[in-house]
Amino acid sequence: MSATISTPTSADVRAAATTIRPYARRTPVLRADVDGRPLVLKLEHLQRGGSFKLRGAANALAGGARPEQVVTASGGNHGLGVATAAALLGLPATVYVPESAPAAKARRIEETGAKLIRHGATYAEAAEAAHAVVGPGARYLHAYDDPAVVAGQGTVGLEIVEDAPDVDAVVVAVGGGGLAAGTSLAIGDRTTYAVEPENCRALNAALEAGEPVDVEIDSIAASALGATRIGDVPFSLLRDVRSLLVGDDETLAARDRLWDEFRLAVEPAAAVPFAAWLAGRIDAELPCLVLCGANADWLPG
Template identity: 40%
Template sequence: MLSMLDISKAREMLKGVIHRTPLDYSTTFSRLAGCNVYLKMECFQKTGSFKVRGAYTKIRMLSEEERSRGVITASAGNHAQGVAYASRILKIPCTVVMPLNASPAKVSATRAYGAEIVFHGSIYDQAWEKAMEIAREQGKTFIHAFDDASVIAGQGTIGLEIMEDMPSIDVIIVPVGGGGLAAGIALAVKSIKPDVRIVGVQSKAFSAMKESLEQGRVVEVSNGSTIADGISVRKPGELTLSILKRYMDHIATVDDDAIVKAMFLLMERAKVVVEPAGAVGLAYLLNAPDVDLRGKNIAVVLSGGNVDMFLLGQIVHKGLVGIGRLIRISVQLVDRPGEFKRVVDTIAASRVNIVDVIHDRLGQDVKVGNAKVILSLEAEDMEHAERLMMMLKEQGIKYELLS
């Protein structure tokens, strides 16, 4: 069984290689959650994710003969970058098998660290099979993303840092996919202070660890799709499950709407960009219906910041809509001078900003002699938007709320 000694050794190996990421107190999230919230900023880690801790620890422990043959892994994201970065530092040949639909940004980042990229399959499982095939044929060492003692030890160094920075911590909330991060942190923290609660959070679409803990055995689960691709793991590890059976106090799930809200609030209030998988802990904390956290000292691990820029644009849009800051309405008007001015004057009187206007006379759903106007509007909050809706009704302006 993995021990605290292994995590301490990993920490020594990682000195000078990775960042010691900050544990920052957040006034905003403390107020929103009703407890003292500290954010563990692994989104600021080298390669943009905690994964480099475990990857470097594992590769550093290989024999000279194993190093000479090189390493290989399968990943479409953070683990790929962590393995590639660690291999570059240690001057070890590295191959990463990625699905054909992997994000171009993540492919580019992995290649920039010096890895040879092999594309295979459309899903991770197919890439994994190809990586194992290459490993057997060429004698390369496969670097598992989570179910490996050395990898878990590397991730556990996060727990040591949290306890040193905040010895009075009561609860640590950790994202869970395959379980490597949670297992390492749980083992480290419980070895220092057994009464600290470890809470794991998964996506509702991939709740394999939750189901496995409840059934006492490894269970494969996939209930659809999620934006949190970093924790989209159908089947947790045997080793990670055995550790979390002993040390995990509670495990919960969140949906994509909660993740979007947490990512948006992190950007707007904390000025921090976090990927969906990295935001699940905060998404849970802002709701947390099943655990009483009021007044406690809570550390939330923001595990990564490698978010696709196109997805980020969607997050901003949906976040603004979700809190009532951005609304879209459609208004049909008689096409004559002064009609649109009446709408604009009402909007201006309510102190709502017009962001965008689409004026359509030729659409199939526009009556002859009418014009349809679609407006994107910026309000202060939901209450402000509702006041505008009331003013439009009072002015006899008929509208359809689009979003």
């Protein structure tokens, strides 16, 4: 690990839980039995802003000296989380998104009062443009490569082990790795399963290479899981997680099954853990699957 990388700890996650309490919802867990197998669902798609991203943004912005304004780049959900947190804290926010950002996410970002700027074909191009405009008094808030953001995301895992202490594994979708890294800090000796689309595999490729590497992105879940490179901070915490891949057809089938079985309407990224579980790739007696977001224009048929 590079000496310049600052990584959060489990104590930071516990501190984050206190910091974000005025701003974030404590989302419920749902115990269920599907195909004769028990599981727990963490309904994080019910979070303010429609995803877990509010947690990391609120912890970063409320946990220390507050900036005069916040700038960020996002495929959609992080931008909405930052914009929502900024509105709650009374801070002006500017959010850069790639041209491909879904209309639903872009509209919701603007509805918070944040300034939305579309730039570039990828998250990386939007982030480069956002960095260029950060001036004195402003803070650039990275979507996942920030210790305070990772600690905030870890509060999802902390709530899981408090509300369902009998789970033996937590299964999360991975984009840049912030949620998976925070989860690994929060759940003690339980197993973290990190699931990615086959063509959106920044963590899986980094684990194979032994370091973060650039990857090509092409997935139905790319707007949420489309990081072209895993973050250095998350990767330093994720070397021992179980990395799994699922196909887009499996993801869409899992999304539809969540609606048919439970009437839970989530975006494709949130169905990735359920897809891995349905395929029998999770080796756990009672796993908790995190349904991480609901920001999509998809309507159940």
